[in-house]
Amino acid sequence: MRAYLIERPGEDAQPVLTEVPTPPCGPDDVLVEVHHASINWADTQQRRGVYPSMPQPPFIPGLDCAGAVAEFGENVKDLNKGDLVAAISPTDTGAFAEFACFPRNFIMPLLPAMSTAQGAALLTPGLTAYHLLFSIHRLEPGEFVLVHAISGGVGLYATQLAVDWGAKVIGTTYSPAKIATAQEYGAHDVIDRNQQEFGAAVLEITGGRGVDVVIDSLGGKTLWRNFEVVNDYANVISIGEAEDWPQGEVRLLRDKLYEHNASFTCFELLRTRPGSKRWNQGVAHIWERVADGRLRVPIGQVFPFERAKEMYETLEGRSVIGKLLLQMKQAEQTDNGDDK
Numbered sequence: 001m002r003a004y005l006i007e008r009p010g011e012d013a014q015p016v017l018t019e020v021p022t023p024p025c026g027p028d029d030v031l032v033e034v035h036h037a038s039i040n041w042a043d044t045q046q047r048r049g050v051y052p053s054m055p056q057p058p059f060i061p062g063l064d065c066a067g068a069v070a071e072f073g074e075n076v077k078d079l080n081k082g083d084l085v086a087a088i089s090p091t092d093t094g095a096f097a098e099f100a101c102f103p104r105n106f107i108m109p110l111l112p113a114m115s116t117a118q119g120a121a122l123l124t125p126g127l128t129a130y131h132l133l134f135s136i137h138r139l140e141p142g143e144f145v146l147v148h149a150i151s152g153g154v155g156l157y158a159t160q161l162a163v164d165w166g167a168k169v170i171g172t173t174y175s176p177a178k179i180a181t182a183q184e185y186g187a188h189d190v191i192d193r194n195q196q197e198f199g200a201a202v203l204e205i206t207g208g209r210g211v212d213v214v215i216d217s218l219g220g221k222t223l224w225r226n227f228e229v230v231n232d233y234a235n236v237i238s239i240g241e242a243e244d245w246p247q248g249e250v251r252l253l254r255d256k257l258y259e260h261n262a263s264f265t266c267f268e269l270l271r272t273r274p275g276s277k278r279w280n281q282g283v284a285h286i287w288e289r290v291a292d293g294r295l296r297v298p299i300g301q302v303f304p305f306e307r308a309k310e311m312y313e314t315l316e317g318r319s320v321i322g323k324l325l326l327q328m329k330q331a332e333q334t335d336n337g338d339d340k
């Protein structure tokens with residue numbers, strides 16, 4: 001089969017399309033014929049070799065995909081060949097390939113109303129957004145949510161899920177062209193960080209009250225500043241470090257949390273354990289809302305399989321709004337559409 005390989009991660013590393021053996025399917029595994037895969041910020045970090053949990057090189061990149069069940073092991077009793085499913089990769093399996101093999105727990109059957117493009121674009125960012133709002137925080141209607149990098153994958157899902165729950169979302173971005181999209185997806189206010197200091201802006205928007213939950217994917221100097229703009233009992237949740245590795249001192253953090261009985265959590269999606277009750281609640285919450293139209297799947301661009309390098313460059317160039325997909329098969333050959 002054809003698959004991309006990252007041979008030696010580093011600043012100049014590129015995904016190279018290569019011929020490799022189709023992965024063997026063990027007794028608890030499912031082999032998926034990949035129709036669509038999507039790129040996450042984590043893929044760009046893996047390419048550069050700076051992701052906290054790196055696969056052993058050379059590796060096939062790609063965390064999220066959707067396609068048809070091609071084969072399954074003897075212990076898998078609830079799937080049939082041809083079923084359309086979405087799949088999320090454990091660290092040692094990649095989805096930028098014609099076929100990918102996953103443990104059954106990492107496979108989620110699509111609802112009939114869902115396309116493989118939607119399935120691939122939903123998993124990591126959609127489930128992350130869900131668990132931040134409803135597993136780590138217990139979002140309540142009327143609360144304020146602060147979402148950094150609001151027009152990215154996690155950002156637009158978090159915005160929609162929070163607004164659907166009756167909360168108000170304040171977003172930030174360094175890319176003014178993305179503001180209108182965040183507003184269209186329901187953001188109450190979007191702060192252009194080139195123009196405004198976000199802490200002062202958040203306090204102004206909330207009338208000095210501060211926000212109840214912060215979703216911080218930037219780290220760097222941003223992470224520390226969040227503690228200045230929280231309401232009592234707030235959650236500051238760190239999920240990434242697109243800006244830089246966080247700075248500051250633990251003692252100071254402790255004192256900041258005391259000021260508001262606030263909490264600080266670091267979140268990693270796969271640690272919610274695929275297949276667990278909590279994991280399945282997240283999948284059901286999201287699938288249901290996509291199927292009934294409450295959760296839109298923001299697909300920015302679809303690249304043919306041969307153009308993965310361009311897909312990486314587009315995400316790293318920060319011009320993208322929503323999700324970027326890699327398409328392995330033409331939609332009309334495969335399932336119910338590509339980018340509904």
Ligand SMILES: NC(=O)c1ccc[n+]([C@@H]2O[C@H](COP(=O)([O-])OP(=O)(O)OC[C@H]3O[C@@H](n4cnc5c(N)ncnc54)[C@H](OP(=O)(O)O)[C@@H]3O)[C@@H](O)[C@H]2O)c1
Binds near residue numbers: 039125242
């Ligand atoms: N912990 C987890 O389980 C988990 C799961 C999913 C995602 N994440 C994290 O969540 C974040 C969003 O992931 P995603 O895949 O949905 O990506 P994304 O939001 O679609 O893209 C990353 C965004 O980060 C901002 N950015 C990029 N470089 C930056 C820089 N040098 N300084 C400041 N901002 C920068 C850009 O937004 P603007 O142009 O709007 O500023 C960019 O669009 C990433 O940090 C990712 O690692 C974590």
